[in-house]
Amino acid sequence: MSELNEKTKKYWDNFYEKERLGVEDIPSQFAAFVLSEFSGRKTVIDVGCGNGRDSFFFARHVPKVIGIDASKSAIESCHKKREHIGFGNAEFHQVDLSSLDYCLWFFESVSAELENSVVYARFFLHAIDEEAEENFLKLAKFVSERGGAVAAEFRTHRDEQQQKETSAHFRRYINPLEFMENARSAGLSLSYFTEGFGLAKYKSDDAHVARFLFRADS
Secondary structure, three states, X not given: OOHHHHHHHHHHHHHHOOOOOOOOOOOOHHHHHHHHHOOOXXXXXXXXXXOOHHHHHHHOOOOEEEEEEOOHHHHHHHHHHHHHHOOOOEEEEEOOOOOHHHHHHHHHHOHHXXXXXXXXXXXXXXXXXXXXXXXXXXXXXXXXOOOOEEEEEEEEHHHOOOOOOOOOOOOOOEOXXXXXXXXXXXXEEEEEEEEEOOOOEEOOEEOOEEEEEEEEOO
């Protein structure tokens, strides 16, 4: 694990140790959008699930949710919330995308759930480095080849100078056109793209984000 990954992981472990037990009733704007696009899917794989806000939202509407996160504290928090509020169709696992071999083993272990699934990554890609992004795209290709779709939203390079509600978070501002090319090179086909303000507003933080939907090359 790189020094940056280790530092970031420790930050998120400390961040999620302070999580309250309840779950927000209102999902992110992106989660609502993805559900409207993929309402018939059987499984949502929430990559970088964090506090489980969107995982538990999806669990209300799809048969199976698999939340993964590199932070041990985040996963422990999600387990406690699941025990508190129910949702037995949601499960959570500590998975670090900096280890591709382990990630491929994990996705192989849940291969029965991948058909008719959605890989969902909201505000995750800008929180990891380029190597982990490359691994994410390989895993997205792996899932899409088995009938899954891919949905991603992240802060773009145009967001770097915007006001932030959580200024301490590590962020890698991504050029969406470069990401699109990386995804194409990884074997994914673009089915939807948009970018702009107003898509992920939180209090005074109106992030400039990009949204992508992908499928495997035919």
